Amino acid sequence: MANLQTNLAGIKSPNPFWLASAPPTNSGYQIMKAFDAGWGGAVWKTLGVPVVNISSRYGALNYRDNRMVGFNNIELITDRPLADNLREIEEVKKRFPDHAVIASLMVETREQWHQIVKDAENAGADGLELNFGCPHGM
Amino acid sequence: MECERGMGSAVGQEPKVLMTIVSWVKEVAKVPVIVKLTPNITDITRPARAAQEGGGDAISLINTIQSLIGVDIDNFVTYPVVDGKSSNGGYCGPAVKPIAMNMLKNCAQLPDLKIPISGIGGIENWRDAVEFILLGATSVQVCTAVMHYGFGIIREMVSGLERYMDDKGFENLDQMRGRALPNVMHWEDLNLKYKVVANINEDKCIGCQLCYTACEDGAHQAISLSDDPLNRKPTIIEENCVGCNLCSLVCPVESCIEMQRRDDGKEHLTWKDRTLAGNIPVTFNDPLAGGLHHWVPEPAEALTKQTPLHYKL
Ligand SMILES: Cc1cc2nc3c(=O)[nH]c(=O)nc-3n(C[C@H](O)[C@H](O)[C@H](O)COP(=O)(O)O)c2cc1C
Ligand SMILES: Cc1cc2nc3c(=O)[nH]c(=O)nc-3n(C[C@H](O)[C@H](O)[C@H](O)COP(=O)(O)O)c2cc1C
Ligand code: SF4
Ligand code: SF4
Numbered sequence: 001m002a003n004l005q006t007n008l009a010g011i012k013s014p015n016p017f018w019l020a021s022a023p024p025t026n027s028g029y030q031i032m033k034a035f036d037a038g039w040g041g042a043v044w045k046t047l048g049v050p051v052v053n054i055s056s057r058y059g060a061l062n063y064r065d066n067r068m069v070g071f072n073n074i075e076l077i078t079d080r081p082l083a084d085n086l087r088e089i090e091e092v093k094k095r096f097p098d099h100a101v102i103a104s105l106m107v108e109t110r111e112q113w114h115q116i117v118k119d120a121e122n123a124g125a126d127g128l129e130l131n132f133g134c135p136h137g138m
Numbered sequence: 139m140e141c142e143r144g145m146g147s148a149v150g151q152e153p154k155v156l157m158t159i160v161s162w163v164k165e166v167a168k169v170p171v172i173v174k175l176t177p178n179i180t181d182i183t184r185p186a187r188a189a190q191e192g193g194g195d196a197i198s199l200i201n202t203i204q205s206l207i208g209v210d211i212d213n214f215v216t217y218p219v220v221d222g223k224s225s226n227g228g229y230c231g232p233a234v235k236p237i238a239m240n241m242l243k244n245c246a247q248l249p250d251l252k253i254p255i256s257g258i259g260g261i262e263n264w265r266d267a268v269e270f271i272l273l274g275a276t277s278v279q280v281c282t283a284v285m286h287y288g289f290g291i292i293r294e295m296v297s298g299l300e301r302y303m304d305d306k307g308f309e310n311l312d313q314m315r316g317r318a319l320p321n322v323m324h325w326e327d328l329n330l331k332y333k334v335v336a337n338i339n340e341d342k343c344i345g346c347q348l349c350y351t352a353c354e355d356g357a358h359q360a361i362s363l364s365d366d367p368l369n370r371k372p373t374i375i376e377e378n379c380v381g382c383n384l385c386s387l388v389c390p391v392e393s394c395i396e397m398q399r400r401d402d403g404k405e406h407l408t409w410k411d412r413t414l415a416g417n418i419p420v421t422f423n424d425p426l427a428g429g430l431h432h433w434v435p436e437p438a439e440a441l442t443k444q445t446p447l448h449y450k451l
Binding site: 020 | 225234
């Protein structure tokens with residue numbers, strides 16, 4: 001049987017399938033459920049200074065009989081406090097030490113970057129993903 | 139240019155700023171750093187290179203593409219509607235996959251880009267993942283498909299990838315990564331002597347005539363209908379067929395129209411070769427024009443409104 005072990009620049013996962021940073025990676029609950037289902041890694045919903053999201057967030061392009069062939073959102077990064085996310089990262093890593101948990105980050109100043117990098121590493125993140133595209137493409 | 143809160147695309151669109159921020163992160167980071175690129179830029183290779191120069195250990199792409207998904211034509215506002223107003227959003231899902239793959243290829247083919255790539259954009263099954271890996275992705279990321287169908291799609295993705303690798307004899311992902319990259323070339327390096335024509339498999343044809351309409355109005359008038367009203371199966375007029383593939387793409391029956399090779403495979407001549415040999419058209423009425431001797435119907439035949447029998451058969 002083919003070996004699906006993946007190693008991206010030192011970030012290891014049992015298979016190459018990761019969840020992208022987005023609503024499915026908003027919480028430890030979701031990521032544990034995903035790992036349990038067989039996902040190899042997850043990039044946590046982008047961490048930073050929590051935002052305030054709006055209600056009515058998504059739109060879809062339906063094509064003939066097919067729903068959602070294109071998807072559009074006006075969401076921002078995480079709206080949850082950093083400490084909550086960090087605690088859950090730690091919990092996920094404890095239960096799934098061999099799965100890849102990558103912290104997506106987006107902040108402004110050098111000091112903020114330094115702080116959040118250390119926080120994410122202390123929580124046990126296996127890697128960092130720097131989000132240089134606004135979540136909704138602005 | 140500023141993304142609200144002064145982050146995001148504004149940074150992703152400025153390779154120098156991106157590089158600076160990556161280097162800030164690398165001043166302290168102990169774990170590998172992936173730089174996620176925005177596709178809202180003309181040349182994706184510039185931020186990709188900047189990510190590497192700043193010390194990034196990998197790149198991932200793509201994030202969402204700026205978009206308006208639709209307009210509510212009764213209330214004159216775009217979707218999604220927020221209290222009668224809206225805003226531009228970020229586009230993702232199956233529709234963005236071709237754009238993501240092109241950007242992935244552009245980065246993966248850069249000889250000086252040594253860092254690995256995590257591929258993102260429209261992936262929803264094992265086949266999509268295989269395509270991204272063959273174009274150079276080390277890992278793949280999924281968002282929309284999970285928002286649509288849930289985490290359970292992973293079972294099919296994993297087993298499909300395993301089956302594919304076993305079928306192809308790949309023992310690990312390293313053996314398959316980037317295997318399609320050497321075959322994606324510049325247009326001027328493709329073989330002009332290669333010649334395919336459409337062929338209709340009569341046993342499979344259901345007589346819908348979609349191919350006829352497409353070729354007649356949208357391509358090169360190379361498909362004819364029968365005089366016999368009881369026979370709805372069209373015929374390819376090979377000498378008119380330029381081998382564009384259109385009919386085979388519109389035909390609703392799997393492998394009913396197949397493109398068959400007609401050259402003997404012995405000759406190889408590219409646009410680049412012809413340019414170097416001074417053998418390309420350069421004047422407006424150049425005798426080297428590719429379509430010079432290609433038959434087209436007389437313009438006025440369009441108005442006869444008869445079953446087209448105008449083909450030079
Ligand atoms: C609702 C929504 C929210 C997203 N939020 C983030 C985010 O916080 N950070 C990020 O890096 N990407 C975010 N993305 C982008 C996804 O991670 C991914 O790059 C994009 O959706 C393309 O993948 P897909 O076609 O599989 O959805 C978001 C996407 C969606 C649909
Ligand atoms: C096969 C093909 C050839 C095209 N050639 C030209 C061209 O010669 N000049 C041009 O301005 N646009 C050309 N286009 C672009 C179209 O005019 C049009 O801008 C594009 O296809 C988007 O419209 P659509 O979504 O209705 O196809 C071409 C498109 C296709 C598919
Ligand atoms: S390949 Fe193109 S030109 Fe040839 S028959 Fe089909 S649509 Fe017409
Ligand atoms: S589109 Fe396909 S099925 Fe329909 S008439 Fe043409 S060949 Fe036959």
